[in-house]
Amino acid sequence: MNNLLEQIYKLGIIPVIKIDDVEKAVPLAKSLIDGNLSCAEITFRTSQGEEAIRRISKEFSQMLVGAGTVLTVEQVDRAIDAGAKFIVSPGINKKVVEHCINNNILIIPGCSNPTDIEMALELGLEVVKFFPAEQAGGLNYIKAISAPYTNIKFMPTGGINISNINNYLSFNKVIACGGSWMVKSELINEGSFNEITNLVKQAIATMLGFEFAHVGINMENEKDALQSASLLQKMFNFNVRNGNSSVFSSEFFEFTKTPYLGKNGHIAISTNSIERAIYYLELEGFEFNYNACKKDPSGKYVSIYFKDEIAGFAVHLVQKKK
Incomplete structure (x- = not known):
């Protein structure tokens, strides 16, 4: 192309x-x-x-x-x-x-x-x-x-x-x-x-379709991550899902098994198209950390982090499933 x-x-x-x-x-x-x-x-x-x-x-x-x-x-x-x-x-x-x-x-x-x-x-x-x-x-x-x-x-x-x-x-x-x-x-x-x-x-906002996806909270180890997720399960009956690097409580709370980007953790925002979102956000002066991204086998972005944090949280985009 x-x-x-x-x-x-x-x-x-x-x-x-x-x-x-x-x-x-x-x-x-x-x-x-x-x-x-x-x-x-x-x-x-x-x-x-x-x-x-x-x-x-x-x-x-x-x-x-x-x-x-x-x-x-x-x-x-x-x-x-x-x-x-x-x-x-x-x-x-x-x-x-x-x-x-x-x-x-x-x-x-x-x-x-x-x-x-x-x-x-x-x-x-x-x-x-x-x-x-x-x-x-x-x-x-x-x-x-x-x-x-x-x-x-x-x-x-x-x-x-x-x-x-x-x-x-x-x-x-x-x-x-x-x-x-x-x-x-x-x-x-x-x-x-x-x-x-x-x-x-x-029109652009509709096309990009930004929505809150989840918040990730940095934990020191798997035990602490499971304990925090289980507490939310007990309080609110949220399902717990233990993954390779983190534990999810419902789809909205992620507890990492080791600290990752962000002083406190990260915020994930989903979008209809990461490529288009990057284009428009860079026009606004926002910068991305291209070393902290994931792509699918076809080379399309699955996720990418912004360069700067917000209130101690790293922020990243995630691609909505089509």
Whole structure:
């Protein structure tokens, strides 16, 4: 997977934007950045799209700007000249795709059936847009048509919103989702940029899905760990589970058999995606201890610790089971 696709994966959400008034483009981009979502797919549905891409790219170099609803080779060239880093099209136009490939431009064309997917694979693509996602059958349809194709991933767009985005992102063949619910045209045209920022923050929080998992308490030995867990069992009828390195009392209290990270112990926070959580938290300035992490056989993070403690407790992320 190339670097741009890796970045799109970490972002998870790609705002799909229709610009009616180019003067709104830069304030809109700032509202996305303020919400920590430095990405925008500006569609060519209006005559303002090209200039909007140009202004955003010039003003915010950190912004990953793409061009959407690209239908012709000429539009590809105009979009790239304006500063677009990737191209998205509603369907798979062989001439447009080949032009992008020949010029080393990332293109994510729309596909909605096996014939489209096989054409994309023949052209050497690894990610396609599934459009219109909800109207074409949603996640169940993606799972069904993708089964024979192990090397293709999807970016569903169309009908995606805050209530269903995690259903799509939970499928390992979905790289990210395109959506417009946080950047609706009426919000942009009204200049409701603070509301857009809040909706973006809400979308990211929903995607990451942070939840308290458990608290770990450092004990000196197995005897003390079992004694503490048994006390909670006697008090609250919590089940005790004796593991290799710690003893759990219910799913929320862990007593280590030897002291580990953290003066007092650790706090575990679960998330829908550790990779995306790391990306967004590092944007906020938080640091991670990459020497204190666990990965599964595929190389995906299972857990990772933050660099700093909170009130004497180390803090780590744990991956929710999908």
